[in-house]
Amino acid sequence: MKPDDAIFVAGHRGMVGASLVRLLRARGFNNLLLSTRAELDLCDAHAVRAFYEKFRPDHVLIAAAKVGGILANSTQPVEFLSENLQIELNLINGAHAVQVKKLLFLGSSCIYPKLAPQPMKETDLLTGSLEPTNAAYALAKICGLKLCQAYCTQYGDNFISAQPTNLYGPEDNFDLQSSHVLPALIRKFHMAKEEGRKSITLWGTGAAYREFLHVDDLAEACLFLMENYNSPEFVNVGCGKEIRIRDLADMVGQVTGFTGRIEWDTTKPDGSPRKLLDVSKLNNLGWHAKIPLGEGIHGTYQWWLKQQKS
């Protein structure tokens, strides 16, 4: 990518999109094409095609999607499937129509089967049934990566895909109804501290393991792939390390300054016992995550506190 290339970051106001914009600007890419949802509804095929015809981007980074936690995913499968399919079709078909030089599509680790062996390798795709609570979202993501692969093999387009693990960082969603586990924990611990509570109750046993990647690491990985990777085969993006939810809760408690007891409501589900990506392919290409989890959580908490005050 050259500094004056036109780069369309779809979903630039989201957690990933905002991080991509910060990084691209810091690296001297100043010809960024950015449109809010009010200016360009990515579900509107005609509007997206007109946008492509008008601005003719050299590169496209797809960070737009309907994203949510377990509650939102399990109660709105229609929206998660149809909106994500529409966004992908409009952005990927449109990119082909105007001969975009390179496109990066972001999927998710949810694409892998519920009972995939751990850590999950790229070759585990479509080897078993999906986790039912987010199957609609996962199916849409699988369609997106397959469409990129099809454009590569049928037309020679350079449309690549990456599958990130659980992300966190500035601009994350802290709404308890729709957020992922880490921002939810930060908010719950902060509220418990502010209310002077002696204990906090969390769902499950805390025995499950999860992997977390700071969004600024993901943005670095995306740029790395844009500059160094040209293949229809998708790539996992993670830090390659997992943490027990119980230890994560202790860490969030320390960062937020909550000194009470942590109790576990074991009548509530834990979800999969482990969910870790095999990132050896990305590591072998020469990219490794850099931001330690404790440091990342601290920065994210400080960012959120600042939002509360402004």
Ligand SMILES: NC(=O)c1ccc[n+]([C@@H]2O[C@H](COP(=O)([O-])OP(=O)(O)OC[C@H]3O[C@@H](n4cnc5c(N)ncnc54)[C@H](OP(=O)(O)O)[C@@H]3O)[C@@H](O)[C@H]2O)c1
């Ligand atoms: N967050 C994670 O843990 C995680 C993990 C793995 C993969 N990913 C993937 O990474 C990508 C970015 O995720 P994120 O966490 O940054 O999500 P996010 O914060 O919810 O951002 C999504 C962005 O997409 C935009 N968008 C959604 N529908 C749109 C539409 N119809 N028209 C225009 N804009 C639309 C949103 O616009 P508004 O601001 O107007 O809502 C928002 O800016 C997604 O593909 C997601 O699947 C995320």
